[in-house]
Amino acid sequence: MLVINDLILEIPQQAFDEAWDSQVYSNSTARYQAYINELCLSSILPWLQQDNRTQAKVFYNTTASPSFWELVNGTVINVDSMRIVLVPQETIDLSELRVPQEWVDIPGLVGDYYLGVQVIPEDRCIRVWGYCTHLQLKMSGIYDSYTRTYAVDASDVNDINIFTFAISSEFIEPTRAEVSSLPALSTTVAQNLITRLGNSGIVSPRLEIPFQTWGALIENGGWRRSLYQHRIGQPEQSIIEWLRNGVTQAAQQLGWGNLNLQHLGAARSIEQMAPNSILARQLTIAGQIYELRIIPQVNEEYTTWRFELRSGGVGIIPGGFKLRLLTEDLQPFPDNEDIATTATEQLFVEVALEPGEGIVWEIEPVPENYDQEILRF
Secondary structure (H helix, E strand, O other), rough: OOOOOEEEEOOHHHHHHHHHHHHOOOOOOHHHHHHHHHHHHHHHHHHHOOOOOOEEEOOHHHHHHHHHHHOOOOEEEEOOOOEEEEEEEOOOOOOEEEEEEEHOHHHHHOOOEEEEEEEEEEHHHEEEEEEEHHHHHHOOOEEEEOOEEEEEHHOOOOOOHHHHHHHHHHOOOOOOOOOOOOOOHHHHHHHHHHHHOOOOOOHHHOOHHHHHHHHHHHHHHHHHHHHHHOOOOOOOOOHHHHHHHOOOOHHHHEEEEEOOOOOOOOOHHHHHOOOOOEEEEEEEEOOOOEEEEEEEEEEOOOEEEEEEEEOOOOOOOOOOOEEEEEOOOOOEEEEEEEEEOOOOOOEEEEEEEOOOOOEEEEEEOOOOOOOEEEEEE
């Protein structure tokens, strides 16, 4: 039964038609979870975007959505500086707002507001029936250790009709409680967990290991994506394989492509096996286009790799920009960063890597739709 105070939103026809087959998942449970989340997101995002005073967009790169929905229910939207977590369900039991622990206790995923959403596919609509804050979840929510969820009773959930006022009001209420940082995982431990939990026969990998270990694993965007790829049987490919055989479709979806610059000179070992010499990815930073390039520097003894940030047009990189490389467990190393102290034509970092070693790149200011990725060499 629909309540008159609830917000009813129509599911767009195209999203309704395409949601089921839009991505690949390891099992029917994950696929249905993704389906419900896709319908929820496609309905709520336009509603939030219709207010010209706010900028609403998915918190992470949209290509990262499957790696979340394979593992946990929920979607995160940024509205200006606030983070909104959508928690869809299909059940008609709306006696409580139940939120997976990942969105509450992983520091990098914590939201300000959590929306309770009932998805009703047969009526091609969703029902947004209430919301609560992170502070409410931590202070008055009941934690269920079996399902690893926090639940707030419906009587304590806020009326959805005051939600838009709450996020646009000049008076900003406290929304977040303190959250403890998670223990660091070594690369070896993470890779062993990915191999173990990558078995698609494990329907709920989030419940297989202690939460702090699980949270630390999926807070790292590169490890989360690698776990998803293992679970759907998508082989992990290296940068060298991209150079030899061309960029994979999965990498193209992230924005990577091949570039062939003739001025590199005579091809040597890697280039002789490669259809193109440079990998490049277009980025949008503060409304401007930039390009991140990966260029092999080959000599007779070894290969180093040059990560280079350039303006996508004829412009320059403003002062204050940073290009940074980290190990796959997000640790710095000597000479891993280049900073534009003044406006410059390019930033670059060169690094020598062992076969199979992984690198994560970061840029400040953060590019739109950025999500950590591990580039394997």
